[in-house]
Structure formats: C-alpha cells, structure tokens
Amino acid sequence: MSQHEYYSLTVNGEQHPVQDAWIGESLLYVLRERLGLPGSKGACEQGECGSCTVYIDNAAVCSCLVMAATAVGSQIATVEGLNTDGSLTDVQQAFVTEGAVQCGFCTPGLVMAVHHLLDHNDSPNEQEVKEALSGNICRCTGYGRIFAAVESVISVRKSSAS
Amino acid sequence: MPVFIPSSLSEATSLLAEHPTAHLITGGTDFMVEVNFNHRHPETVISLRKIPDMQLWNIDKASGVVFIGASVPYATMEQGELADALPALAEAARTVGSPQIRAAGSIGGNLGTCSPAGDSLPVLAALNASVHLRSSDAERTLPFSEFMIGPKRNAKKPDEVITGVSIPMTNGWQGYAKVGVRNAMVISVASVCLAIHDKTVRVALGSVGPTIIRCSDAESWINSQDITAIDDSVAVEFGNRVSQESRPIDDHRSTAEYRRHAVGVLATRLLQRGTNA
Ligand SMILES: Cc1cc2nc3c(=O)[nH]c(=O)nc-3n(C[C@H](O)[C@H](O)[C@H](O)COP(=O)(O)OP(=O)(O)OC[C@H]3O[C@@H](n4cnc5c(N)ncnc54)[C@H](O)[C@@H]3O)c2cc1C
Numbered sequence: 001m002s003q004h005e006y007y008s009l010t011v012n013g014e015q016h017p018v019q020d021a022w023i024g025e026s027l028l029y030v031l032r033e034r035l036g037l038p039g040s041k042g043a044c045e046q047g048e049c050g051s052c053t054v055y056i057d058n059a060a061v062c063s064c065l066v067m068a069a070t071a072v073g074s075q076i077a078t079v080e081g082l083n084t085d086g087s088l089t090d091v092q093q094a095f096v097t098e099g100a101v102q103c104g105f106c107t108p109g110l111v112m113a114v115h116h117l118l119d120h121n122d123s124p125n126e127q128e129v130k131e132a133l134s135g136n137i138c139r140c141t142g143y144g145r146i147f148a149a150v151e152s153v154i155s156v157r158k159s160s161a162s
Numbered sequence: 163m164p165v166f167i168p169s170s171l172s173e174a175t176s177l178l179a180e181h182p183t184a185h186l187i188t189g190g191t192d193f194m195v196e197v198n199f200n201h202r203h204p205e206t207v208i209s210l211r212k213i214p215d216m217q218l219w220n221i222d223k224a225s226g227v228v229f230i231g232a233s234v235p236y237a238t239m240e241q242g243e244l245a246d247a248l249p250a251l252a253e254a255a256r257t258v259g260s261p262q263i264r265a266a267g268s269i270g271g272n273l274g275t276c277s278p279a280g281d282s283l284p285v286l287a288a289l290n291a292s293v294h295l296r297s298s299d300a301e302r303t304l305p306f307s308e309f310m311i312g313p314k315r316n317a318k319k320p321d322e323v324i325t326g327v328s329i330p331m332t333n334g335w336q337g338y339a340k341v342g343v344r345n346a347m348v349i350s351v352a353s354v355c356l357a358i359h360d361k362t363v364r365v366a367l368g369s370v371g372p373t374i375i376r377c378s379d380a381e382s383w384i385n386s387q388d389i390t391a392i393d394d395s396v397a398v399e400f401g402n403r404v405s406q407e408s409r410p411i412d413d414h415r416s417t418a419e420y421r422r423h424a425v426g427v428l429a430t431r432l433l434q435r436g437t438n439a
Pocket residue numbers: 046047048185186187188189190191192193194195210232233257258259260263266267268269270271272273274275279280281282318322323324325347348349350
C-alpha cells in the first residue's frame with residue numbers, strides 16, 4: 001500500500017519529488033507547474049486535443065487525464081526527454097524542414113505521437129498515419145505539412161536502413 | 163487526502179471498505195475530465211491501474227467464454243487475439259475517442275460510468291455478458307442487463323469494485339456500428355451491436371434510451387424468418403422494428419427523431435452484413 005501526499009515521479013529516467021500537491025492535480029499540471037517541464041502543452045484539459053501527449057510505461061496518453069499521484073512507480077517520458085543533448089530528433093527536424101510548425105502549440109504532442117507510431121510500425125501507410133494522429137488537433141496547418149513531415153521521416157529512415 | 167495504489171484486488175477491496183468515500187480510478191479518461199472542470203473534488207482515491215489480476219484477459223475455447231479484466235484498455239481489445247474472438251467488441255473499441263484515449267480508457271471505466279453512449283455496452287448487452295463485482299467480503303456476478311439500471315447508474319454497491327466481464331463468444335457473425343459527427347473523437351449519437359448465435363439474431367442499441375436496449379420484439383420477429391435468406395425488404399422491416407423499440411431523447415448531440423432513424427438504418431445494414439457473410 002502506498003499513500004502519496006508527498007510523492008515522487010520518474011520522468012525521463014529521473015526521480016522528481018512532488019511536494020504539497022493536491023491529489024486531483026493532473027500529470028500535465030504537475031509537469032508544467034511543479035517540475036519545470038513545460039514541453040507538454042495544455043489546451044483542452046479533456047483529452048480532445050493531444051497537445052499534452054506523454055508516454056506512461058510506453059503507452060502514449062493524454063497527461064491532462066492522468067492523475068499525477070497515480071503515476072508513481074510508472075516510467076513517464078515527455079517531449080523534453082526525446083533528445084537530452086538539445087539536438088532535434090529526426091521527427092522534430094522533419095517538422096521544421098517540411099514547414100509543419102506554424103504556431104507550434106500542437107507540435108510537442110504531435111512529435112510524441114509520431115515517434116510513438118514509428119517506434120511500433122516503421123512503414124505505416126497513409127491511413128495508419130492518419131489514424132495514429134487522429135487524437136492530435138492542429139488548428140493552423142491543415143495537416144498536409146504534418147503528413148509530409150511523417151512521410152519524409154519514413155523514407156529517410158528506410159533509405160538509411162537499407 | 164491520500165491516493166492509494168494497491169497491487170492486489172484484496173488490498174483494493176479492503177482499502178475501499180476502510181475508506182467508503184474513496185473514488186476508484188482506472189484510466190482516468192472520464193474521472194479526470196470531471197476533476198479538471200471542478201465537477202469533482204476527490205479527497206481519497208484508489209487507483210486500480212497496478213493490479214495484475216485486473217489487467218488479465220483470457221479466451222477459454224472449451225467453454226467459449228472470454229474473460230476481460232476491468233483494467234484492460236481498448237487498445238488491447240481492438241486488435242490481436244481478443245479482436246479475433248470478439249470482433250464486435252474490437253469494432254466498438256476502435257471507435258472510442260483517439261489512440262491516446264484507447265491506450266488509457268478501460269472496459270471497467272466504461273461500466274463504472276455507465277453512460278448510454280458507452281461504446282462497449284451495447285456489445286456486452288448483445289453478447290449476454292456478465293459483470294463481476296467484488297467487495298472485501300463478497301463476490302457476485304450480474305448479467306449486464308441487471309447491471310445497468312439507468313443513465314450513468316449501475317447496480318454496483320459503494321463497497322464493490324468491478325473486477326471484469328465474462329463474454330460468451332458467438333458461433334455466428336457479430337458487428338458494431340456507430341453514428342457520430344465525424345470519425346475520430348466522437349461520442350456516439352446512435353449505435354447498434356448485432357450478433358448471431360445458433361442462427362439466432364440478437365440486437366442491442368446504444369445512445370437511444372436511458373439504458374442499453376435489447377430489442378426483444380425485433381429479435382423475435384427476425385428469428386421467426388429464415389435468416390439464411392434475408393432480402394432487402396426483410397432487412398428494412400427489421401430496421402423499422404428496431405427503430406420502434408428505441409426510446410431516444412433530444413439533447414446537445416442530436417434529436418430523438420434522427421436517432422430513431424439512425425438506429426434503424428444501422429440495424430438494417432448490420433443484418434445485411436451479418437447474413438451475407
Ligand atoms: C476525449 C474523450 C473521448 C472519449 N470517447 C469515448 C467514446 O468514443 N466512447 C466511449 O464509450 N467513451 C468515450 N470516452 C469516455 C471514456 O474514455 C470511457 O468511458 C472509458 O471507458 C473510461 O475508462 P477509464 O478507465 O478511463 O475510467 P475512469 O475515468 O478511471 O473511471 C470512470 C468511472 O468508473 C469508475 N471505475 C473505474 N474503474 C472501475 C472499477 N474497476 N470498478 C468500479 N468502478 C470503476 C470510476 O470511479 C469512475 O466513476 C471518451 C473520453 C474522452 C476524454
């Protein structure tokens with residue numbers, strides 16, 4: 001049994017103590033407001049936009065719908081942890097190159113969703129890409145540039161693998 | 163104001179006995195929306211995510227019954243062995259929210275919320291599933307039809323945890339269809355599950371009444387026909403009879419009139435698919 005008025009979360013492989021938190025706080029809130037990790041964005045706080053996407057024990061979920069104190073003992077991965085040396089991942093670089101970033105608010109969540117998709121399926125077809133990104137809303141781009149970025153990562157990864 | 167993360171079912175039920183006002187939480191996809199919007203202010207929470215027994219599922223070929231633990235997420239039901247065993251449940255699971263919601267949301271949470279729009283519920287009704295409940299000193303199993311007693315109301319007692327569901331497989335076709343305003347991220351406006359077992363058709367409706375509706379009149383009518391030779395007029399008549407058994411209301415998502423029409427169309431389509439398969 002574990003009680004958590006003071007608890008500790010494992011984020012990107014590191015332990016982060018959380019103190020004096022109200023138990024109803026979402027993981028999104030704790031990451032941004034208590035742990036200084038503002039990469040995950042909050043827009044709807046009801047699971048509809050995907051801008052807060054993180055991985056919990058390798059599942060891509062909306063951090064706004066995770067009660068932070070229930071994530072004790074889980075491995076949490078955020079967009080900050082994708083590349084710790086500050087360089088861009090291939091997905092992030094492709095978003096830049098293909099012009100998939102306009103206001104950028106949706107970008108961290110989409111980057112997490114794209115990495116998650118490509119980690120599980122290295123050659124998704126168009127339908128699979130669209131379905132995998134159906135939980136991420138972008139109000140700016142109309143998605144065309146985003147799908148182009150995903151296509152470019154798929155083909156670059158394929159040609160460097162062969 | 164503690165959060166408990168029990169690692170066994172017996173620990174969870176004793177915690178609930180000790181803390182009768184505690185809230186249960188699994189994926190949080192219903193619960194946290196209410197917390198984020200200040201509709202709930204929980205003081206004590208018991209998280210069911212880390213209980214191995216509740217994450218189990220198994221397909222017992224000998225008895226023909228599938229057990230799914232309450233914490234199993236939609237992502238597990240929508241593909242693989244569970245999807246082969248229960249295609250209608252897989253189709254329903256695949257329509258839920260988005261990949262992120264399906265990775266977190268569970269069948270136990272769908273039963274806990276018990277919304278008439280819950281996508282797993284018409285499937286449980288059509289497949290004659292039963293719901294397993296456990297408290298610190300007792301266990302019981304209810305047929306789904308006795309479990310759901312109203313909109314967002316179920317027969318679970320405050321000291322009980324939903325531990326899982328048992329779902330008999332069918333030896334005939336089964337499928338699920340849902341109408342909403344778009345493909346992704348949509349709560350159903352009307353939904354239908356149709357299943358055929360021993361050449362007998364069963365049909366259950368979601369979002370068109372206070373509970374999930376099993377259409378006993380439409381079922382007995384269609385089962386008095388030869389279902390190996392369903393022509394279009396019989397399928398349409400079946401849809402009309404299904405519509406008549408719906409009890410929809412007007413709300414922010416749709417009108418009663420549209421819902422009554424939509425369930426009929428879905429039922430006709432599913433019957434055609436199921437009997438031509
Ligand atoms: C953006 C979005 C889209 C959605 N789309 C759909 C959709 O298309 N179709 C659909 O059906 N639903 C949808 N939902 C609702 C929700 O995802 C489902 O109802 C899901 O099954 C809830 O599961 P959960 O594990 O997240 O439940 P939680 O939020 O953890 O719990 C829900 C309720 O059930 C209780 N509970 C949880 N587990 C148990 C248990 N084992 N025993 C007893 N009580 C329990 C809780 O106390 C709570 O009252 C959506 C939600 C969101 C946020």
